[in-house]
Amino acid sequence: MINLENISFDHCIKCTVCTVYCPVARVTHLYPGPKQSGPDTERLRIKNPTLLDKSLKYCTNCKRCEIACPSDVKIADIIQSAKWKYTTKKFNLRDFLLSRTDLMGSMNTLMSPLVNFATSLPITKMFLDSILKIPGQREFPAYGLGQFISWLKRREDEQRAFTRKVLYYHGCYVNYNNHQLGKDLVKVLNAMDIGVLCTDEKCCGVPLIASGDVVKATKNAVYNLDSLGSFLKNEDMPIVATSSSCTLAITHEYKHLLELDNSHVADRFEFISMFLLKEFAKGNIPKMKPLNITVAYHAPCHLERMGIVAYTISLLKKIPGVDVKLLNAECCGISGTYGFKKENYEISQKIVKPLLDKVKAINPDEIVTDCETCKWQIDMNTKYDTLHPITLIARAMGD
Ligand code: SF4
Ligand code: SF4
Numbered sequence: 001m002i003n004l005e006n007i008s009f010d011h012c013i014k015c016t017v018c019t020v021y022c023p024v025a026r027v028t029h030l031y032p033g034p035k036q037s038g039p040d041t042e043r044l045r046i047k048n049p050t051l052l053d054k055s056l057k058y059c060t061n062c063k064r065c066e067i068a069c070p071s072d073v074k075i076a077d078i079i080q081s082a083k084w085k086y087t088t089k090k091f092n093l094r095d096f097l098l099s100r101t102d103l104m105g106s107m108n109t110l111m112s113p114l115v116n117f118a119t120s121l122p123i124t125k126m127f128l129d130s131i132l133k134i135p136g137q138r139e140f141p142a143y144g145l146g147q148f149i150s151w152l153k154r155r156e157d158e159q160r161a162f163t164r165k166v167l168y169y170h171g172c173y174v175n176y177n178n179h180q181l182g183k184d185l186v187k188v189l190n191a192m193d194i195g196v197l198c199t200d201e202k203c204c205g206v207p208l209i210a211s212g213d214v215v216k217a218t219k220n221a222v223y224n225l226d227s228l229g230s231f232l233k234n235e236d237m238p239i240v241a242t243s244s245s246c247t248l249a250i251t252h253e254y255k256h257l258l259e260l261d262n263s264h265v266a267d268r269f270e271f272i273s274m275f276l277l278k279e280f281a282k283g284n285i286p287k288m289k290p291l292n293i294t295v296a297y298h299a300p301c302h303l304e305r306m307g308i309v310a311y312t313i314s315l316l317k318k319i320p321g322v323d324v325k326l327l328n329a330e331c332c333g334i335s336g337t338y339g340f341k342k343e344n345y346e347i348s349q350k351i352v353k354p355l356l357d358k359v360k361a362i363n364p365d366e367i368v369t370d371c372e373t374c375k376w377q378i379d380m381n382t383k384y385d386t387l388h389p390i391t392l393i394a395r396a397m398g399d
Contacts, residue, residue, distance in 0.1 A: 008039075008072065008073045008074045008078070009038065009039035009042040009043060009073060009078055010039075010043070011071040011072065011073050012035070012038075012039035012040075012071060012073050013070070013071050014035070015070065015071075016033075016035050017068045017069065017070065018033070018034040018035050018038070018065035018066075018068050018069050018073075018075055019033035019034055019035050019036075019065075020068070021064045021065055021067070021068035021330075022034050022064060022065055023060070023062060023064060023330055023331035023333065023351045024058050024059065024060060024347060024351070026351075027347055027350035027351055028058065028347050028350070030055055030058055030347075031055050031058035031059070032053070032055060034059075034065035034075045034076070034079070035075075036053075037053060037055065037056055037059060037079050037082075038065070038073065038075035038076075038078045038079050039073055039075065039078065041053055041082075042078050042082065045082055045086060049085070049086040056079055056082055056083050056087075057083070058344070058347065059076065059079045059080075059083075060331070060333075060335035060338045060344075061076050061079075061080055061209070061210060061335065061336075061338075062076070062301040062302075062331050062335050063076045063248075063301055063302065063304075063305040064301055064304070064305075064330065064331060066305060067301075067304055067305055074256060077253075077256050077257055080209065080257055081257060083212055084212055084214045087212065089212050089213075092211075093132065094132040094133055094134060094341070095211040095212075095213075095337075095341075096211070097132070098134075098207060098211065098337040098340055098341075099207040099208045099210070099211040099213055099216075099337065101172040101176070101203045101207055102172065102202055102203050104176075105143070105147075105172055105175060105176030105177075106147075106176075108143045108176070109143050109144060109145060109146055109147055109176050112142070112143035112144060112145045113145070115143055116142045116143060119140045120140075122136075129342065133341065133342040133343070134340055134341070134342065135340070135341075135342045135345040137345070137380075138339065138340055138345070138380070139376070139379070139380045141173070141177045141178075141372070141376055142177065143176055143177055144176065144177055144178070144179045146179075147175050147176065148170055148174050148175045148176075148179040148182040148183075149170065149175055149198055149200075149201075151179060151182070151183070152168070152170075152182065152186070152196065152197075152198050153198065155186075156197065158195075159186075159190075159195035159196050159197055160195060160197070161195065162190070162193060162194055162195030163193070164193065164194045164195070164237075165194060165195040165196070165197055165235075165237045166189065166194060166195075166196055166197070166237050166238055166239070166240045166275070167197050167198065167199065167228065167231060167232065167235070167237055167238070167239045167240070168182070168185065168196050168197065168198050168239075168240055168241070168242075169201060169204075169224075169228065169239055169240070169241040169246060169250070169269075170182050170198060170201070170241075170242070171201075171203075171204060171241065171242070171243040171246040171372075172203050172204075173243060173372040174242065174243075177372070178372070180391070181242060181388050181390060181391060182242075184388075184390050184391045184393075184394035185240075185242060185272065185390050187394050187397065188276075188286055188390055188393050188394055188397065191286035191287070191397060192279055192284050192285070192286055193284070194279075197235075197237075199227055199228065199231040200227050201223075201224055201227060201228070202220040202223045202224055203220055204220070204221075204224065204243075204245070204246040204249040204250055205217035205218075205220045205221050205249055205253070205254075205258075206245045206246070206248075206249050206253075206336055207336055207337050208220065209249070209253060209257065210335075210336050210337050210338065211337065214258070217258060218258050218260070221249075221250075221254045221258050221260055221262075222260065224250065224265075225254065225260065225261075225262055225264070225265050228265045229264045229265055232264075232265075232268060237268075238268050238269070238270050238275065239265065239268050239269045239270070240269075240270055240271070240272050240275050241269070241270075241271060241272060242272050242370070242388060242390055243370075243371065243372060244271065244300045244302045244303040244306070244308070244370045244371045245300070245302045245336065245371060245372075245373070247269065247271045247302075247303075247306065247308075248302040248303075248305060248306055250262065250265060250266065250269060251266040251269050251306070252305075252306070254266075271303070271306065271308050271311070271370075272389075272390060273308060273311040273312040273315045273370065273389060274308055274311045276315055276393075277311045277314055277315050277318075280315070280318055285318070286393070286397050287397065288319060288320050288393065288396035288397055289320065289321075289396060289397075289398055290320040290321025290396075291319065291320070291321040291322055291392075291395065291396050292321040293321065293322060293323070293364075293365035293366055294322075294323045294325060294362070294364045294365050294366075295316060295322050295323065295324055295325065295364055295365065295366045295367070295368050295392065296325045296326075296327050296358070296359060296362045296364035296366075296367045296368070297312070297313060297316060297324055297325070297326055297327060297367075297368050297369070298327045298329060298332065298355065298367060298368070298369040298374055298378065298386075299312070299313075299326070299327075299328075299369070299370075300332075300369055300370055300371035300374050301330075301331050301335075302371065303370055303371070312370055312389055313326070315389055315393075316368065316389055316392070319392060319393060319396050320396065321396075322392070322396075325362045325364060327355055327358045327359065327362070327367075328358070329354050329355035329358050330354070330355075331351055332351070332352050332355055332373075332374045332377045332378060333347070333348040333349065333350070333351030333352040333355075333377060334348055334352070334373045334374065334376060334377035335348075335373070336373050339373075339377060348377070349381075352377055352378075352381060355378070356381055356382065359378075359382055359384075366384070366386075366387055366392070367382070367384045367386045367387070368386065368387050368388070368389055368392055369386055369388070370388060370389060374386070375388075
């Protein structure tokens with residue numbers, strides 16, 4: 001039976017603009033592109049699921065095709081759901097480990113110095129490459145010691161003392177890897193007289209969606225919607241997030257891919273650059289000193305999909321002494337866990353090449369992006385330690 005609420009493929013006018021914008025189709029003949037893998041084949045797949053094209057696995061879910069489509073066809077969503085609906089998934093240890101960010105994060109943050117040392121050893125990389133098929137060239141983000149949520153919960157009384165507050169969806173990266181980004185956010189918002197609170201949360205589900213584990217992705221989504229929703233029942237505050245992919249998952253994919261009612265949470269969710277820019281426009285700006293640097297900005301695909309990139313660029317331009325150059329390089333090619341899979345590594349590296357050329361041409365003092373996995377890809381391929389816009393603001397504020 002055809003679900004008549006989900007037939008956006010029928011709006012395709014066959015212009016092929018999406019294929020021109022697809023970073024994967026541009027670098028490999030193994031993937032025919034969004035038009036063919038999405039709307040063209042979907043109308044056949046719903047009649048005959050055996051028509052599943054195995055090349056669907058090459059789609060990174062970057063959603064650039066959806067940005068380009070003039071007919072609002074939900075191309076990437078169609079491709080992701082096709083992977084789930086029409087593929088018999090076999091257990092894969094690598095995909096399990098890459099997608100269980102809460103499990104890995106909870107364990108690894110207990111002994112992070114040891115884990116960080118072990119994952120940097122050539123012998124570990126050889127093992128990961130040959131047994132798990134995680135490319136040996138790939139660098140893993142370092143784990144922090146302990147969890148960010150414990151640090152913030154210890155400060156709950158002091159944060160509650162602010163008249164205005166936000167609920168922070170920190171995501172796995174801040175919780176397990178980059179505590180400093182969360183602390184920078186607290187510093188910036190506190191300087192603007194806004195307290196930062198948190199509640200229990202699970203991974204937003206992006207890596208689970210990518211590995212095709214729709215059951216676990218849905219469980220996490222239901223947990224997050226319940227937890228954030230219950231917290232906000234008696235509290236009048238927005239939810240903010242610093243991760244572009246977490247924001248897209250909660251506000252878009254929970255509804256369109258996992259078919260959950262996310263309205264009670266999505267309506268109050270704001271990506272941090274959007275929230276801050278509105279505050280800045282009202283004159284609520286933290287004191288900053290000129291940095292006198294050139295910054296190259298990489299816009300993450302998922303932020304582009306939500307139409308929020310202009311907010312981050314405007315925000316960066318408000319930092320004194322920052323000359324903002326746009327990399328305009330489209331996708332970085334890592335797409336979450338995609339670039340951590342050996343079969344995708346070469347494609348991922350081919351996609352990032354134009355971005356690296358632009359970095360060389362600009363030769364900035366710093367690179368900035370709002371997405372943690374874009375940061376990993378850029379850091380691995382350059383001499384830079386890519387910063388989040390919030391960290392740059394915190395730096396301009398000084399000690
Ligand atoms: S989501 Fe990205 S990789 Fe997948 S078809 Fe669209 S543009 Fe191509
Ligand atoms: S851009 Fe949209 S309308 Fe054009 S071919 Fe792709 S899916 Fe169809």
